[in-house]
Each structure stands twice: as C-alpha cells, then as structure tokens.
C-alpha cells in the first residue's frame with residue numbers, strides 16, 4: 374500500500390490517511406462504546422445495590438430512631454411523673470412540717486398549762502418545789518494521773534444527766550453487775566449546759582409572790598463541790614467569798630433575786646416598800662450574825678440565839694437587819710458579811726461548805742387597816758397608801774439609815790397613824806453545808822466536831838421534813854439551830870424551793886443518790902396551802 378502510495382499523489386495519500394484514521398477512530402469508539410456500556414451496566418448495578426442499601430439503612434435508622442424516640446418519650450413521661458410526685462411530696466412535706474410546728478406549739482402550750490396546773494397543785498397541797506441542777510464535769514473531777522480526753526471522760530464518768538427538763542437519769546453500775554438506770558422526777562431539772570439565766574427564770578415568779586405577800590425560801594442542797602454556792606451566789610474566786618460582779622451572766626440566785634426584788638419595788642409607788650437584810654451563818658450548831666458590829670462600828674461576827682416567839686414563830690433576837698435601798702448596797706453588805714465568814718477567828722473553817730449560810734431579805738410595807746386581809750397589791754390601795762404615808766414613814770426611815778436590831782422594832786412614826794398595819798414578808802436564801810456522808814474514822818478535833826454538826830443538822834432537816842410528811846403532831850424543829858432558824862419557811866409559812874445540786878461524776882454516785890433521795894422525799898411533803906402573809910406586825914396604835 375505504501376509503495377503504491379509512493380506512486381500516488383499527496384492528495385490521495387492524505388485521503389487515504391484520513392480514511393485510515395477515521396477507520397481507526399471508528400474502531401476505537403466502538404470499543405469505547407462497548408466499555409462504556411459495560412461500565413454503565415456495572416454502575417447501574419452498583420447504584421441499585423447502593424440504593425437498596427441506603428433504603429435499608431434509612432429504614433433501620435427510622436426503626437432505631439423510633440425506638441429511641443419512644444425511649445425518650447417514656448423517660449420524659451417518667452420524669453414528669455417524678456416531678457409531679459416530687460411536687461406532691463414537697464406539698465406533703467410542707468403540710469407535715471406545718472402540722473409538726475402546730476403540734477410542737479400546742480405541745481409547748483399544753484406543757485406550760487400542765488406545768489402551771491402542777492404548780493397550782495403543788496401550791497394547794499403545800500408541797501415543796503424541788504428543782505435539780507446537774508453541774509458540768511469539771512477538770513477537778515478527773516483524779517490526778519487519770520487524765521482522759523473529754524469524750525472518754527464523758528463516757529466513763531458521767532453517770533447523772535438530765536433525761537429531759539423534769540427527769541434525772543442516773544446510771545448505777547457496780548463492778549460485776551449490769552448497770553441499772555434509775556430516774557428521778559422533779560418540778561424542773563437543769564442539764565449541765567443550762568445557764569444561771571435559765572435557772573433564775575424559774576425562780577423569778579417566786580419573787581413576784583414575795584411582793585404579793587408570801588414568804589419565800591430558796592435552799593440549795595448537795596455535797597461539797599456540787600454547785601450550791603455557784604447556783605446561789607455565782608462563781609467564787611478562790612475561797613474568798615465575794616460576788617464576781619464583772620460577769621453579770623454568771624451571777625447566782627442571791628444577787629439576781631435582789632436585783633429583781635428592787636426592780637419589782639421600783640414599779641410600786643415610791644416609798645411603799647422597804648428592804649432589810651440579815652446575813653447569818655450556822656456553824657457547829659451556832660448562829661452567827663455576820664452583819665453585827667461592835668461598839669466601834671467594826672464588823673464583828675456575833676453569836677445569836679434562835680427562839681420561838683409567842684406566836685410560835687422562830688426569831689433571832691438582836692439579829693442585825695440593815696436597810697438597803699438598792700441591789701448594789703445589798704451586794705456590798707453581803708460581801709462584807711461573807712468575807713468575815715472566812716476571816717473571823719471564831720468562824721475559821723477550812724471550807725465555806727462547812728457551814729450553812731442564810732441571807733434574808735425582809736420586805737416591809739404598810740397597809741391600811743380597812744384593807745387588812747385583802748391584797749395590798751391592789752393598785753388603788755397602793756396609791757392611797759403612798760399618798761397618805763410614804764412621805765412620812767419610809768423616807769424618814771431611810772434618812773436615818775437605821776440598823777434595826779430586832780425585826781420587831783419599828784419606826785415610831787407609824788404608831789401615830791391610826792389605821793396602819795405594817796406587813797413583812799421574807800425571802801430566805803440558803804446555801805447549805807455540804808451533804809456528803811463523811812465517815813468519822815480518822816477525823817479528829819475540830820474537823821470531827823464540824824463534820825458531826827453538819828451531819829446532825831442535815832439529818833435534823835430530813836427528820837423535820839419526814840415529820841411534816843407523816844403529819845406528826847410534833848415536828849422536831851428544835852433538834853438543830855438550822856431547822857429552828859428555818860422553821861417558818863420549812864413548816865409551811867413559805868413557798869419553799871429546794872435546789873438540789875448534783876455532781877455528774879461516777880465517783881460521787883453515792884452522794885448524788887443520797888441527794889436525789891432527799892429531794893424525792895422533800896417533794897412528797899404536804900404542808901397544806903401556803904398562806905399569804907397578811908397579819909399585822911404592829912398591834913393597832915393607840
């Protein structure tokens with residue numbers, strides 16, 4: 374062909390060449406078309422399977438999403454239900470909380486009512502109110518060499534505690550025996566954490582009674598170290614008995630009661646009441662007048678006697694009664710007396726708990742005879758009395774700042790007024806000697822004497838209470854100077870509050886049980902209704 378071509382013209386060659394290339398093109402395109410067909414087929418097939426896969430996938434996805442959606446819906450519904458339930462619970466809890474609060478309030482009210490009723494019952498029967506105070510464990514409770522941590526100390530040694538505000542719980546355990554819990558009920562029980570304020574809050578209403586015409590006696594009983602002096606006076610720095618006035622919140626019943634008495638008096642018409650103080654110590658069955666002065670005016674502890682007056686009342690002739698006009702005057706005076714208690718040679722004793730201390734506030738007012746036998750608390754009477762007499766008698770009495778040497782002594786001015794009666798009520802505050810049952814063995818001399826006198830006077834007190842409880846015709850008041858001195862208060866002429874003081878420590882278990890037993894017996898004493906004091910002290914003036 375090419376040889377032939379050589380002979381042919383270029384045109385022919387060119388024609389041939391293009392024909393040839395067209396032929397080749399045609400050949401190629403048919404291959405391409407074939408390939409294309411195959412690829413297309415394949416693609417179609419793949420596309421189809423892809424499509425069906427995608428379809429399957431989407432179906433699957435739909436199925437799954439439906440399941441999940443269902444699950445989510447269920448969960449949401451669950452949450453909604455829970456929310457509703459929660460709201461219901463919240464409402465219920467709120468309701469419950471409210472009704473609990475109402476119940477608590479009602480319970481508190483009922484409790485107060487019950488307490489008031491109980492108090493009236495106590496009053497009607499002439500019972501002795503017994504309160505019990507358990508002091509906290511103190512460092513000196515743990516014997517030297519046996520120092521333990523406060524927690525362990527609590528578990529180990531605290532055997533007496535307040536189960537509630539009316540119950541003392543004592544865990545009695547003896548080696549080799551199962552421990553036994555004993556409970557004692559009193560009108561009020563103070564736990565170790567209760568403050569002087571709380572204790573005094575229960576005492577304060579008695580002071581209102583005092584100005585209403587009742588005699589009142591508050592007596593602290595318990596072994597040495599159980600908190601009698603703390604409760605009655607307040608914390609005492611060392612053995613020097615003085616009021617720690619720096620910290621008012623720590624003050625005990627005596628200073629607080631005085632403040633309260635003067636506060637109550639300040640609400641009355643000026644000059645209608647006046648207050649005298651006496652401080653007495655009973656030591657070794659002797660009565661010492663801690664406010665008595667010798668001829669030079671120096672303070673001097675003088676021995677006094679206790680006698681029974683014609684009216685059958687106990688009296689201490691010549692006992693010093695100092696007039697005081699306010700609480701600080703009173704504190705100053707009592708402090709002087711208390712300091713004498715530890716420095717005077719006839720009164721020297723190792724410990725203040727070896728003697729009984731009796732602080733007496735005598736409150737005098739004047740009532741007109743017209744109103745005799747009725748309450749002079751009546752405001753109108755008070756006002757009238759004030760107008761008629763306060764300008765004369767009490768002021769003069771104050772000006773002279775008299776120290777009357779006998780309770781019967783009275784201002785002469787009063788005798789001039791025809792229709793006047795002088796009425797006295799008495800607040801006796803007693804810090805008894807330690808009630809521990811100290812054995813006599815090994816004790817000699819002064820200590821033996823001291824111990825035997827304390828034991829005798831406290832058992833005389835128990836005997837007197839026993840005789841009254843059994844309503845015996847003879848009550849042995851005169852067996853001891855202590856009971857003779859306190860005869861009128863114990864015997865029914867006064868609202869009597871016995872404050873039992875208890876050490877919580879294991880090692881004082883015997884003494885604590887003895888004190889609790891004493892308190893329990895005292896509570897059972899019924900003396901008949903305590904009478905309001907409205908008899909005239911003076912006979913009618915001429």
Ligand code: ADP
Pocket residue numbers: 507508509511565595596597598599600601602603604607608609726807874
């Ligand atoms: P008592 O007069 O019965 O012998 P005290 O009143 O002297 O006893 O108390 C002994 C110690 O215990 C004192 O140091 C006192 O301050 C302390 N004490 C007593 N009762 C309490 C109390 N409730 N809180 C704190 N300390 C107290």
Ligand code: MG
Pocket residue numbers: 598601602603725726804
């Ligand atoms: Mg004391």
